[in-house]
Amino acid sequence: MKEQLYTIPVNDAFDKDCECPICAMRKVLETNAVEYTMGPSYMEDDVRMNTDKMGFCREHMNMLLLQKNKLGLALILKTHIDHTNKEIQKLTQKPIKVGSLFKKAVENPVFDYTEKLTHSCFICDRINHTFDRYINTVLQLWKTDESFRKKYAASKGFCTEHFGVLVKAAQGVLKGSQLDEFLHITTKLYLDNMQRLADDLEWFTDKFDYRYKDAPWKNSKDAIPRAVIKTNGILEDENEDKSH
Ligand SMILES: [Zn+2]
Ligand SMILES: [Zn+2]
Numbered sequence: 001m002k003e004q005l006y007t008i009p010v011n012d013a014f015d016k017d018c019e020c021p022i023c024a025m026r027k028v029l030e031t032n033a034v035e036y037t038m039g040p041s042y043m044e045d046d047v048r049m050n051t052d053k054m055g056f057c058r059e060h061m062n063m064l065l066l067q068k069n070k071l072g073l074a075l076i077l078k079t080h081i082d083h084t085n086k087e088i089q090k091l092t093q094k095p096i097k098v099g100s101l102f103k104k105a106v107e108n109p110v111f112d113y114t115e116k117l118t119h120s121c122f123i124c125d126r127i128n129h130t131f132d133r134y135i136n137t138v139l140q141l142w143k144t145d146e147s148f149r150k151k152y153a154a155s156k157g158f159c160t161e162h163f164g165v166l167v168k169a170a171q172g173v174l175k176g177s178q179l180d181e182f183l184h185i186t187t188k189l190y191l192d193n194m195q196r197l198a199d200d201l202e203w204f205t206d207k208f209d210y211r212y213k214d215a216p217w218k219n220s221k222d223a224i225p226r227a228v229i230k231t232n233g234i235l236e237d238e239n240e241d242k243s244h
Helices: 002-015 021-038 045-054 058-065 070-093 109-118 122-144 146-153 160-173 176-206 223-232 236-243
Strands: none
Touching: 002 021, 002 122, 002 146, 021 058, 021 070, 021 122, 021 160, 045 070, 045 122, 058 070, 058 122, 070 109, 122 146, 122 160, 122 176, 146 176, 160 176, 176 223
């Protein structure tokens, strides 16, 4: 089974004490993809051809900006701009069709190109390629490995995005009572742990009341950084990166 390759990273993520183990495994893929992009591979023709064509989303460009390899980034940006300019020149040589009274939708190949380009990202693409296999591995492990099933049930639930990803992917992998059981446990994990976070946030806000000033923080001191993992998949060290 091809997915056997991924059982170690999936188990590692579920061993972490994290508000979303799926975010934790995605984060490892992201770190590896950023390091790969700025490592020796950017000098390889096929990699460069792809970064020229796809560019990077805002989030990942921000991560590349934090890397030390300024020469690499300048080269990547330079040939990406060269490529984009060539494509725009090609597209603007053709006359743009003007819409008529009867045809509301005006075709605009230049906009189609810029829209596609601003939504493509070499790093996102690289992450997604393996991420789908990780999700499939989670489901396969849950289906076949009793100890993983226990680990899954003991996890702290998932962020909203990955909860949705899991319930959708389960429909393609599990069937019948197994599917029902997976959906039930996953939904319960999501809701119960979201409620735990909501309770922590409530106590966090109560602590601003002078009556509770000297009361213990309980589990609320880091309620905000844990809550933004649940709502937006923002892991703590990402926050630190962005404050630099
Ligand atoms: Zn997540
Ligand atoms: Zn991206």
